[in-house]
């Protein structure tokens with residue numbers, strides 16, 4: 001029987017958790033073993049994790065007993081919730097509570113909670129700076145994560161403040177779009193502000209660094225980014241690396257909210273928050289801290305170079 005310490009990973013078949021499982025298993029001399037939590041251990045994604053040596057267990061955030069079992073005996077628990085799967089703030093809050101309660105009940109010695117700011121601490125609900133969404137939120141998928149921080153107070157927790165995934169340019173519709181005149185438009189409603197971003201895979205690698213550092217980061221907030229970069233600077237890198245002409249469209253938050261796709265209001269408010277409170281938002285995310293946790297950390301140019309064939313141009 002292995003004497004390695006188990007890290008139980010929520011969202012293991014997804015971006016953040018998957019990066020952590022791969023980081024743990026890529027370090028065979030390390031002190032940890034990944035336990036990947038999935039609703040469906042037979043899925044192709046779960047089987048890929050098994051193939052790299054991860055233990056794969058069934059767990060569903062809507063079934064607290066299954067998360068208790070998944071966390072049992074673990075040294076670490078990586079906790080993340082999945083707002084965009086259901087777009088329900090109440091559901092996300094309930095899922096976060098389930099993760100926190102299971103970690104506390106199973107006395108997990110080191111928990112990472114993947115969180116974001118509760119923007120209502122900057123923009124009160126009665127402020128007309130941006131619309132209120134679902135009666136209780138300004139940026140639902142941020143606010144709920146920040147609100148859920150309190151659930152984790154009963155466990156030794158590191159609060160990991162993540163950043164915008166550059167992978168949103170591949171799978172989230174944020175790729176440069178043809179403008180019909182031979183050039184491309186990259187829409188990012190952050191004006192001239194620099195925005196912290198990161199390769200999604202690097203979040204898991206940084207989380208691995210947090211578990212390796214252990215006690216030093218318990219009860220601390222750790223904010224990570226691969227680079228702080230403006231929309232115009234991103235467009236310039238995309239132009240150079242992709243060999244096309246990409247122009248940054250600094251849409252206003254109002255324009256972005258009016259695009260009307262599901263979540264456009266939430267994301268419009270999110271980008272406005274990042275723009276209007278640039279100093280606080282960037283101040284909470286440190287590239288050097290992230291690099292100390294993960295020596296392979298990518299900047300935006302390196303991420304584009306590695307992913308240039310995956311960025312759609314339609």
Ligand SMILES: NC(=O)c1ccc[n+]([C@@H]2O[C@H](COP(=O)([O-])OP(=O)(O)OC[C@H]3O[C@@H](n4cnc5c(N)ncnc54)[C@H](OP(=O)(O)O)[C@@H]3O)[C@@H](O)[C@H]2O)c1
Pocket residue numbers: 010011012013014015016017037038039040043045046059060061062080081082083084085141162163164165166168
């Ligand atoms: N996109 C960004 O720029 C960005 C930036 C910062 C933070 N975030 C946040 O990141 C979170 C999502 O993380 P991610 O991108 O790593 O997720 P993801 O890639 O969408 O993966 C989610 C995984 O979670 C699992 N899952 C879904 N519902 C579940 C449930 N009820 N019980 C157990 N597992 C469940 C699924 O695995 P199975 O199907 O195998 O069960 C799925 O593979 C969101 O809340 C988002 O707000 C996103």
